[in-house]
Amino acid sequence: MMALERLVGKLDRLSPLSPEDKSALMALPLEIERVPRRKRLVREGEIPDRCCLLFAGYACRSKLGSNGARQIVSFHIPGDILDIQHILLPRADHDVQTITEAEVAWIRRAELIRLSKDHPAIGHALWRDSLIDASIFREWVMNVGRRDARSRIAHMLCEFTARCEAIGLGNADMFDLPMTQEEIGDATGLTSVHVNRTLKTLEHQGAIRRSGRSVLITDGRLLRSIGDFDASYLHQAA
Amino acid sequence: MMALERLVGKLDRLSPLSPEDKSALMALPLEIERVPRRKRLVREGEIPDRCCLLFAGYACRSKLGSNGARQIVSFHIPGDILDIQHILLPRADHDVQTITEAEVAWIRRAELIRLSKDHPAIGHALWRDSLIDASIFREWVMNVGRRDARSRIAHMLCEFTARCEAIGLGNADMFDLPMTQEEIGDATGLTSVHVNRTLKTLEHQGAIRRSGRSVLITDGRLLRSIGDFDASYLHQAA
DNA sequence: CGACAACTTGACGGGCGTCAACCGGAGTGG
């Protein structure tokens, strides 16, 4: 099963698993679902009894303000657990939705709790995953709080490509952005209009080249410098 | 010992502990330290081998940009574990420092790992604490990304008072802010100048009254409305 | 009473939001 293999690989990288751990994971009962783009998987306020593993496509988590403003708090790529916090926090404090068409696997909370109790290494891997999640949120606070538009977007591009590369998605410098400029704005605390202007500036300065939604990073060093990007907060090296 | 009792109480609220769990916690070897204000406890890039429990005073976690800009990503009050992520993420991705004079207790990582392995309830409580941490980060992304200065500061005040009340610190509406306006600015992505102006606006609108650094919330409902504050992201109710 | 940190206030400018119009490609139906 494609989905579980991804999960096993990911968790094994987070905290080395024994063969028994792995076979316990492979025995997890799943509900596979193919989801259209822009579909809400979890809604703020719900009490979900299952967690959601993304194994194809892209997704994000977001919060809505009472004035209708939307803030995307994370993007997700294949292999990510979209709402790991629901293992121990019953109430959803934000929405989870797809960006593109996607395939997800639902896993019951109770199963994950049981697994993490019976297999400490799995528990540690899941815990570690949620800690890296939190580290990324911290960096995002920094990003929207203390960087200007150009840096924010450059940083977002760097993070996205770094994470995609880490799972072997796309080659080094050329990739398609799955999200619209409006979604980039919702992630960076900008308007889609200003995202557009800023992308053009980045292109003008020679950091990227674009055609449609595909982006070529022509000068990675420059882009990282503009975005004040240092990948260590991703904690990718075990 | 004051410090451990606080910890036991906090974890017990996060995930009910058995008497054995509690006595295991009470047996934790600690290093108590009294720390002056504005002292850095952990520095980004370090590989700390211990975690830090705050049991008196106030502290914060922050990141520095390459341009010198500082972003505070969380405030901490007595009872908080300041860097729980170091249990499983060796490298510090941000600074931890005191706001006021404080008393902290250092606990070795290895001890916490052992405890969470031998006592699953303790592990769950710690995990749950770090998930709530992450939920607060998400809300902060929303705060700095999608709210104007008035809302940001109102929200910050609401969160701070809600958390203080939850541990029985200060009465309902009158409290002393431990942080300077510059620190409020670093937390909300504003300059100290604009924080000052905005506090005056909040006072002018009748939400708060101030004298020195002590704040009286004269209209909590108004302040929560201005700050778009809904406490459920704090996950305080078990 | 001097020194220093923090707070306060005003003038000015710029980055980004807002509004509005237009363009271009993909899907849809006749």
Add this chain to the structure above:
DNA sequence: CCACTCCGGTTGACGCCCGTCAAGTTGTCG
């Protein structure tokens, strides 16, 4: 095959919120 629609991207004009700079005030600690 072509019109129509719709979504997303693009561009310009204009204005405001908040940053910057700078000076002054208050409070606290020695």
